[in-house]
Amino acid sequence: MTPTGMRRLHPLSPLLRGLRSFWFVIAAISWQGFAQLGLTRGAIIVAAFGLLGLAWSWLGWLTTGYQITQGELRVNDGILTRSRRAIPIERLQAVDVVQPLLARLTGLAELRLETAGGGKTEAPLSYLTLAAAHDLRRQLLAHAAPPPTETTDTPQTTPLVSVPTPRLIAAQLLTPHILLLPIAVAFTVWLFIINPDLTLFGIAGTVTAVAGILFQPVKEAMVNYRFTARVAHDGLRVGHGLLERRAQTLPLKRVIAAGVRAPLLWRGFGWARASVASAAYGLDSGIEGFAGRTLLPVGTRLQARQVVAAVLPGVDLDAITWNPAHPRSRWVAPLSWRRLAVSMEDSVFAVRSGWATRAELVVDYRRIQSVRVTQGRWERLFGLATVHADIAGAPGIASRARGRELSEALRLARDLIRRSAPPAPAPLPPADRPAGEG
Amino acid sequence: MQPDVWDVPGAQWRPVDARLARVRLINLYLVCVPLAGVAALLAVWWWGQRFAWLIAALALALLILRTVAIVRAVKVWAYAETDEHLLVRHGIWTRRLSIVPYGRLQYLDVTADPVSRVYRLATLVLHTAAATTDATVPGLSPQAATELRDRLAEVSGARTEGL
Incomplete structure (x- = not known):
């Protein structure tokens, strides 16, 4: 050159x-x-x-x-x-x-x-x-970036997780879109029967509409085709895609939070989806420079735990000692109150929620931007409140703990704020701060 | 206000200016009264007078409720500066407390709508990297807002923790 x-x-x-x-x-x-x-x-x-x-x-x-x-x-x-x-x-x-x-x-x-x-x-x-x-x-x-000092640049040869294609397709078939499709098709056929003077272009329009419904699951399956995640020295290396093969590295030092969701229809198979919120990925995100990204499109509980542990070292989702919500929270969240729980782990704030789709989210304390306690009129009747840990990025799961007693919520909030401050003000590289700040 | 569990130890709560209620009420009436008038006229035109009375009564009731809510909300809106954080509490229907560490502040906005300017009041909005951060201090005198902003900018600059 x-x-x-x-x-x-x-x-x-x-x-x-x-x-x-x-x-x-x-x-x-x-x-x-x-x-x-x-x-x-x-x-x-x-x-x-x-x-x-x-x-x-x-x-x-x-x-x-x-x-x-x-x-x-x-x-x-x-x-x-x-x-x-x-x-x-x-x-x-x-x-x-x-x-x-x-x-x-x-x-x-x-x-x-x-x-x-x-x-x-x-x-x-x-x-x-x-x-x-x-x-x-x-x-x-x-x-x-300065080149790594000791470790090699090549990621692990055997992926930490890989998603077999049959499972990827089965998981997409088990979404509400696809399960409702036969009803939609039957309705369309019935329309043709009672109204025979639909033109060719009318039919084409209907086909386009059905294709629109299929679009999301098909896209999901194609984007995540042959999904693999490998551990590399600087982060998690993720490869996926059928038509558009992507290879990306998720830098560990930018991870804000990681979450696992298990939709109702997947639970029979023990499957879950894992995602991460990380700084500085502008792709497809509405919020400045932050986005939720897939860590595992569909996998077993063990795999979900592994990828979460890979991006937030030392975090084991199954080793969290959950502190469940107050029994009175049944009046605030009648369906999910038994699932609502919170935990202050060593390095992460963990919340659990969800009835149909079970969700767990772990947030790196040091990434918490601000903390809020809110108490709606209905919550106040039962002396309960919600603690929110505000983070940049969208992990797809709300980082809040519902159904806490008010005094406990305020204690949690103070504890969160205390833990969000770094022990020593270590200077971060300039790239860690968004431009236009100063 | 009775001493309550919402208090944070070491926080010196400062109320916002009581005239904020007037600003908010004027803003409310400036929008709602003409709207209600037009609605009432249209109702008379289409359905006759009795219906218009009903609508007017309903609108008046809502307006009174809203007025009471605004007056009470301004009374409980308060903020406190501690060594490490800015605290903001507000809300009567839904009670809210926000704790924002100075080191997380990304930028600060001072705004004033036309009615606020007449009353010489300004609003300070704190922004962090999280879109959900909700820390707004309305009803500050312009110089108090500017001073608070400069003070916050100074301490946050000294403590920037990044993302």
Whole structure:
């Protein structure tokens, strides 16, 4: 790589990006549109917009370049509005190599960059050859973090957990969406019978609606296809995906909380789902730089315990001595009151809840941002209150303890606040703080 | 207010300015009275007078309830600065106590709506990295709000603990 010149993306990039715009055009026209336009005219419109998109992406490719210099990743792009971004490499929180379907077929990959404080993922570098993407990732990470001193960079060869495909599919079949689908289909068939003058496009619309219902479980199964988690020196390395294979590292020092959920329909098989809230993952999250991520899409109780212990060392979900909610909480939470419990473990605050979906959440004390005690009118009748431990990120399980006696709730809150303060004010690396703070 | 279990040892509770109730009531009436008037006119037009009276009575009852709630809520709204945390307590229907360590503060907002500005009152909102943090101190005089903000910014800068 020459230090002065910018490097171009792979020459196939405009073609791949242009093809993506085809789908947008087709989706925008929709069945209704095709019905009104007729197939030929529809096809011409799709082709015209597709070619325009292709030309546009080609221009985009011509004007895009990237370069690593002086601790910065520089990316120049933009056709009408030129942009020159300089991303300080030390601010990079994560670098992911992602292969969407088309890229996979052509041996290309895109590089996604996450920076602290940003709510969104930076525009990805798409596309590079897979080897070049991994190479660039290594270069960026080498700049971003000091290399490990003793441990090797290679993760465990045998994964800590892996999810067999039959179990993944069975788990998705055991969701309310899928179980209710036969009723929806029967209803649609009945509609056709009583109303025979539905057109072809009417049928197509119905099929689209059914596909919409199927979308979520199918997506879940495809995204988590061949899910593996391996323990590496710097965190948990997670790989998954059928069409878009993803390999990501979850840095241990960014873990805020981890939770396990066991939905009613999975409990017969002893299955559970584990997720984690961690700082600085802008992907798909509404909240600045934080997101809940899957640690285990579906697995046994033992596997769930293992992945939680892997991200929060020293935490064993089955070794927690739960302190159950007050018996009067049956009036506040009639279904789940027997499940409500709380525990102050050595390093984590643990809460248990849920009736249909059983949930446990463990929160790292040092990640608690603030603590609240609330007591609603109904709770007050029974002298009960709720303790909330506010954390950044969304583990998918509320970090609160319901059904505590008021005096105990206030004691818990003070205890939580005391434990949330670090014993010694150890200076954190600047990347740990979101940008725009000071 | 009788001494209660909600108290935190070592906390010097400071009430918010009582004139906050007036600000909140004016804001309420500015929205609700015209709305109620329009609703009553429409009701007369469509259903006749008796129905309009019923609606007006209902609206008045709700407004009185809300007025009482606002006056009482402002009376119990209080905050306290300790060595390590800011404490805020408020709410009469749902009682709330928030404890925010200074080291967790990300940024502070001082805001004032037009009616507040007439009464020279401001609101201080504390933000941490958690979206659920609920620590708002209304009814501060502008200089008290600014002073509190600067004081908090100073102690939080000295104690930043990150995420």
